[in-house]
Amino acid sequence: MRLRTASTEALLRRFTSETTHPAYAAMLEVGRAQRTVFLDRWLRDRDLRRETESGLNVVENYNGVNDYIKFGKRGELASNRREEQELGMLCLHILQSALGLINTLMIQDTLALPEWENVLTDADRRGLTPLFHTNMTPYGEIPGARCRRGVGDTVGVEYVSRVPRPPLDGLIDDLYYLEGAPPYARLTLPPMPSALLILNLGAPFRIRAGTDIETAEYADGCVVTMPTRAFEFGYPPETRSVGVHVKPWGLAPFLPMPAAELCDRPVTVEQVWGRPAIAELRDRLATADGPHEMLTLLEEELMRRLCETAGLGLVRHTSSLIAATSGAVAIGGLSVAAGVSSTHLAQRFKELIGVTPKRLARTYRFAATVFAINPAGPIDWGDLAGGAGYFDQAHFGHEFRAFTGLTPTRYVEVRRRFLREHPGHVMDGWPLPAD
Template sequence: MPRPPLDGLIDDLYYLEGTPPYARLTLPASPAALLIVNLGAPFRIRTGLEMADYADGCVITTPTRAWEFSYPARTRSVGVHFKPWGPAPFLPMPAAELCDRPVTIEQVWGRPAVAELRDRLATAHRPHEMLTLLEEELMRRLGETPGLGLVRHTGGVIAATGGAMAIGDLRTAAGVSSTHLAQRFQQLIGVTPKQLARSYRFTTTMLALDPAEPIDWAALASRSGYYDQAHFGHEFRAFTGLTPTRYVEVRRQFLREHPGHVIDGWPLPAD
């Protein structure tokens, strides 16, 4: 757990090294944002029809659709899983400019600073030391961000309710207009409150799903607050790129081929 005040922006910092379970993984859209400092061979990200290689690392704000991550044969990196509003204090541009458009860390922090950071991380002796270095870099770069308090509070309510909070009630409780709230969310998260609520609702539903057991999709859709099963299916394809049936097949493939793997539960083998 990162130290305060980073704990209000970050879920965790992580170290990743080794051979990935699959050369290509699909990551469904989720509320989380991501920063990766790459210390190995370049990795590749596909978002929609666009594909790019990332040598130094990347920053990804809250995505609205699934994206594909291609690993090198061996990977090594440190990274940050941000809360949706977490990257805002560290970005030189509005988060809306990065929505579904990953950028390199050099584009965010500049080449000299990133080169120095990567060199310090690469020469650290232990993962714990590397994560401490990354945390110190984030602390050093942390600054004031206008509107962050509003977005953090209202975004936290959306997160706490799993996306079930009525956006009108949220706006009223915040004491601001719907236009102002939406503008702040897009500036600091990259999506509107409604889009963030959709993402939390879908993610909460998926993480509660057990792919090893039979699934009553109609009952699941109803329990999760979807209008009907067709609405749920539409959301499913929007967030994963797959139908519910195909999603379960792929999750079960992961469970068969890599039982107990540390990343099972969200990334999927790419078709």
């Protein structure tokens, strides 16, 4: 203590069994005095209060991102071993640092645009932070403005995607451009917590929305609200399209009908926005100068069609709570927290998303479980099912077949086939070969 080299933990460990020791009591009194002095300074010093609040905001953002990324089981370190705890924390820090880097680059790119040159004041810039996750989904990747061409694959596919500007970014995960030869003529898309809008610029493609439904052809494109069953997409030898990966609630402001009417019933874009408007938009997209201009045209069209939607705030907030827990949330408590009845909440969900809160939670849990599977290594299905919150392995297997039509082991076999035959393909990650 005299040399000031003893750590606080080392000192306190000496008094764990004798908290009445005079030295320990003296340190407690010194601590109280220091807190009192700091509180007095804080009350009379406005600059210190501002500094403290700004620091607390940073810490709260930091903790909020940690909670969102999560680690271990249910956001807690699952092991009592110090080495494993340190490894878990280091992995969490790497993930958060990666997210902070990506967000910093996105902020820099945005502020470099001419339209933002004189918009923000110095105070606004001081309030900027890279510790946000509204552009992130716990079941997928953070889309950035990038272009990939079939990395590691013998088949050339060009894929460009970017996040739209506000307020569309609260409704849409990303806008994308896709051109090239698909890896398989038919691909199965298991249901996920996302909707889809496609504007087709090439040969027609086909969709079969379930084994009991006939395959339909789509020439102009399609609108797919959040599905509850696996869809089968049939592609031509060469495909070309622009599209939108939409958050579960994100299609509602662009639809003239309740989302429940389209649940598991894909429709053409013409049926939603009208033939003349779609024909004119497709002509402009087809003559655009490259993928980035196409995405700008699509973004402008979405901004023009954006409209106020009753109940969207309620559904978006509740859906975000479900997403933050990967579906592991008490559904009954959501309506209580929102201050509405469970019937009213379910009705709003069906109108704007097409499914109930319980169904959305099931889909988020399934998606999080699938992304936790590493097909390249051994899989402990019991541990995976327990970590995802399923009652037992039988419950997990039943849910897996309901969502994909496959057993978990068969799913891994199909996923491994995709990885083996088309390593690094831009479409790898969710679609499965149906051939």
